[in-house]
Amino acid sequence: MAFFPFLLFIGVLSTTAATHHKSNTHFDGFQVHRLYVNPEDTSVLQATFDSLSIVELNHGRGKNNTSTLDLAIPPSHVEAFRALNLTTTILSDNLGMDIAAEGPLQDYPEFDADGVPSLSWFDAYHAYEDHIRFWSDLQASFPNNSELIQAGQSFEGRPIQGIHLWGSGGRNSKPAVFFNGNVHAREWITSMVSPLHPLIDYCPVPLCRFIDVDFVGYENDTAVRTALDNYDFYVLPVVNPDGFVYSQTDNRLWRKNRQKRENTTEIGTDINRNWSVGFGGDGSSSNPGSETFSGYSPGDAPETAALMKFAQTLAADKGIKLYIDWHSYAQVILLSYGYTCDSFPENIDQQISLARETSARIxxxxxxxxxxxxxxxxxxxxxxxGRDYMTDAAGTEFGWGIELRSTSYGFVLPADQILPSSIEIWEGMKYLWANM
Ligand SMILES: [Zn+2]
Known part of the structure; x- marks a missing residue:
């Protein structure tokens, strides 16, 4: 299926030097439309959309197995878009206002009595450097059962960082649960929900502060204790740090990494098309200008190379039980495979059964x-x-992707939905870990 070349909108107004300014690319007056279309037709429309400087957002599924495609249309081309007479629903009259309403990046939260950053973390989005500090502060609050980890570096040299958690069996004693967040830069909700923040910091305190095995939650909460005793959790909340930073400082709707290539002025590789399993097939692009540019060879994006190496280390050690690549915003649990519609993992029936009940719990x-x-x-x-790679090349029993909220708000999810999104996913995860 075609994805359309992503068109960069370079900001024209300068911003102040405030630490927490957000995105200087302007989407004022952009309309967001949901287009109902057959997949085959989207490629026909691609040139038209290109000529109208339309920004492609997310794909989804409409009623009766139709496909949907959300598009952001610049104000100068709204009339021309309407003249196409396509069947659409308007999701937003002004994307710029949505981004403003998303709220400013908030300062670092206070600490609560346990020495853990307070729940106010979930009241707003945060600058990348505050995410790093947050992981570090969480880790420091339960030092006996966690460590900070790093999986290589990004194109611009940022370490790909995260947390490793374990239970009574000790460090590195159990099969892995491996989470990747924010592979797509603009999917900000994923780095708020994915990093086990829900486990550590959402759950009614102190019940879910399970990471320290001496903690009351570990003793009292069976689901929490079982999960942590059965698995080593490896969480990399932002595997695309360069893109994430760029989405905060320059373009709220940036998706790819920030990799430069020879012989093109286009920037960015889609890290989630750069893994070796199914590389270069349908649903990815060899065009560097495309939103789904795969790169030229598997793992030629440094972030993907680092993640494949990290996964192989886990696979060779205790193995990987569950991988979840966190995305937004289609509200769907994606099982393998993505690269083919014609074959399925051997345990697909079990996977569907688990996904069905996980969805029900969510x-x-x-x-x-x-x-x-x-x-x-x-x-x-x-x-x-990534999930197909984990399934076929890293022996992962459940190689999943989960697209978080929201089909209504898109990538620009109001900050007051961060905590609800975390809570509902926490409920799904508790079920999944106990039953997989
Ligand atoms: Zn994504």
Whole structure:
């Protein structure tokens, strides 16, 4: 399925030097439309969209197995877009206002009595350097059962950092649960939800402060204790730090990494098309200007290379039980495979059963519906993605991707939904870990 070349909108107004300024690319007056379309038709429309400087957002699934594609249309081309007479729903009249309403990046939270950053962390989005500090402060608050980890470096030389947590068996004694967040830069909710923040900092304190085995939560909460005793958790909340920083400082809707290539002025490789399994197939692009540019060879994006190496280390040691690549915003649990619609992992029936109940648990808190199924069938074909690599090349029993909220708000999810998103996912994860 075609993804359209992403068009960069270079900001024209300077911003102040404030530490927490957000995105100087302007989306004022951009309309967001949801287009209902057959997958085959999107490639026909691609040239038209290009000529109208339309920004492609997310794919989704409409009623009766139709596909949806969300588009951001610059104000100067709204009339021309309307003249195409396509069937659409307007999701936003002014994307710039949505970004403003998302709120400014907030200062670092206070600490609570346990020495852990307070729940106010979830009241707003935060600058990348504050995420790093947050992981470090969380780790420092339960030092006997956690460590900071690093998996290589980004193109611009930022360490890909995270946390490793373990239970009573001791460090590195159990099969891995491996989480990757924010592979796509603009999917900010993923680095708020994915890093086990829910486990550590959302859960009604102190019940879920389970990381320290001496802690009361570890003794009292069976789900928490079982999960931590059964698995070593490796969480890399922002595997695309360069893109994430760029989405905070320059372009809120940036997706790829920030890799420069020879013989092109286009920047960025889609890290989630750069893995070796299914590399270069349908649902990825060899065009450096595309939103889904795969790179020229598997792992030629340094971030992907680092993650493949890290995964191989886990696989060769205690093995990987569960991998989740966190995305937004289609509200769907994606199982392998994405690169083919014609074959399935051997344990697909068990996977679908687990995903169905995980989805049901997620829905219990706020009625947020999550679809589920093999990615190629339930969303769209995507080749060279991380979950397929984990399944086929790293022996992972459950190689999943989860697209978080929200099909209504898109990438620019209001900050007051960060905590609800964390809570509902926490409920799903508790079920999944106890039953997989
Ligand atoms: Zn994504």
């Amino acid at each position: 829905a219990q808190s706020y009625n947020t519906t999550f679809d589920y199924g093999p990615g190629c069938l339930v969303l769209y074909q995507s080749s060279g993605n």
